[in-house]
Amino acid sequence: MNIFRLAGDMTHLLSVLVLLLKIHTIKSCAGISLKTQELYAIVFATRYLDIFTSYISPYNTIMKLIFLGSSFSILWYMRYHKIVRRSYDKDQDTFRHYILMLPCLILALLVNEKFTFKEVMWAFSLYLEAVAILPQLVLLQRTRNIDNLTGQYVFLLGAYRALYILNWIYRYFTEEHFVHWITWISGLVQTLLYADFFYYYFQSWKKNVKLQLPA
Numbered sequence: 001m002n003i004f005r006l007a008g009d010m011t012h013l014l015s016v017l018v019l020l021l022k023i024h025t026i027k028s029c030a031g032i033s034l035k036t037q038e039l040y041a042i043v044f045a046t047r048y049l050d051i052f053t054s055y056i057s058p059y060n061t062i063m064k065l066i067f068l069g070s071s072f073s074i075l076w077y078m079r080y081h082k083i084v085r086r087s088y089d090k091d092q093d094t095f096r097h098y099i100l101m102l103p104c105l106i107l108a109l110l111v112n113e114k115f116t117f118k119e120v121m122w123a124f125s126l127y128l129e130a131v132a133i134l135p136q137l138v139l140l141q142r143t144r145n146i147d148n149l150t151g152q153y154v155f156l157l158g159a160y161r162a163l164y165i166l167n168w169i170y171r172y173f174t175e176e177h178f179v180h181w182i183t184w185i186s187g188l189v190q191t192l193l194y195a196d197f198f199y200y201y202f203q204s205w206k207k208n209v210k211l212q213l214p215a
Contacts, residue, residue, distance in 0.1 A: 001059075004170055008163035009063060015156035016070045022149040028087040029078045031143060031150040035097040035135035037078060039128060041071040042101070047125035049118055092142045095135035104128045111182065123182055130190040133157065137197060141213045151211045155201050158194030161187055 023029055048064045055061065077084045108124035136154060140146055165187055171178045197213065204211040 004167035012160035030087045033136040033139045039132035046121040126186040130186040
């Protein structure tokens with residue numbers, strides 16, 4: 001554990017709390033992509049297959065439970081809550097997210113650290129997480145009208161992965177034999193997908209105007 005890893009974890013956790021705050025208090029999921037949330041639920045479900053078989057630390061187990069529980073809670077709210085589900089913009093959230101899953105699975109079968117079910121699923125979760133934000137970014141470009149909580153949620157998601165890159169750089173120079181190309185490349189791709197959003201987010205903050213993405 002180092003300051004960059006902890007900051008990344010806390011930023012990721014904060015992004016989830018911001019989204020749950022929006023959904024639970026405002027009773028709205030407007031501007032949130034159900035497709036992206038479904039992909040994240042799959043990411044965590046396939047990544048944490050070892051939650052009951054491999055113990056690392058209380059911190060590790062608690063974080064796994066939080067991300068699993070929150071992901072499926074968000075899905076339940078968006079799909080079944082009688083008020084929240086009415087605010088979901090199905091007509092705009094049309095990204096065919098299932099087309100992302102098969103290439104990620106094939107890549108995981110071909111490129112993994114060890115050809116076992118758990119390791120293949122772990123690699124699959126990394127590849128899928130790298131592109132899971134795409135439906136959300138497309139939805140924001142279509143709707144253009146982005147409320148503060150939605151903008152903060154997406155910003156925190158991107159910041160979490162950027163902080164993890166700093167964590168990897170730090171560990172590369174402080175730990176022997178710390179080389180994880182799959183994790184590094186997936187994380188870099190994921191961060192680069194946020195570049196356009198980051199630009200307009202900081203522009204809106206600098207000019208003190210509402211965040212809007214170009215169509």
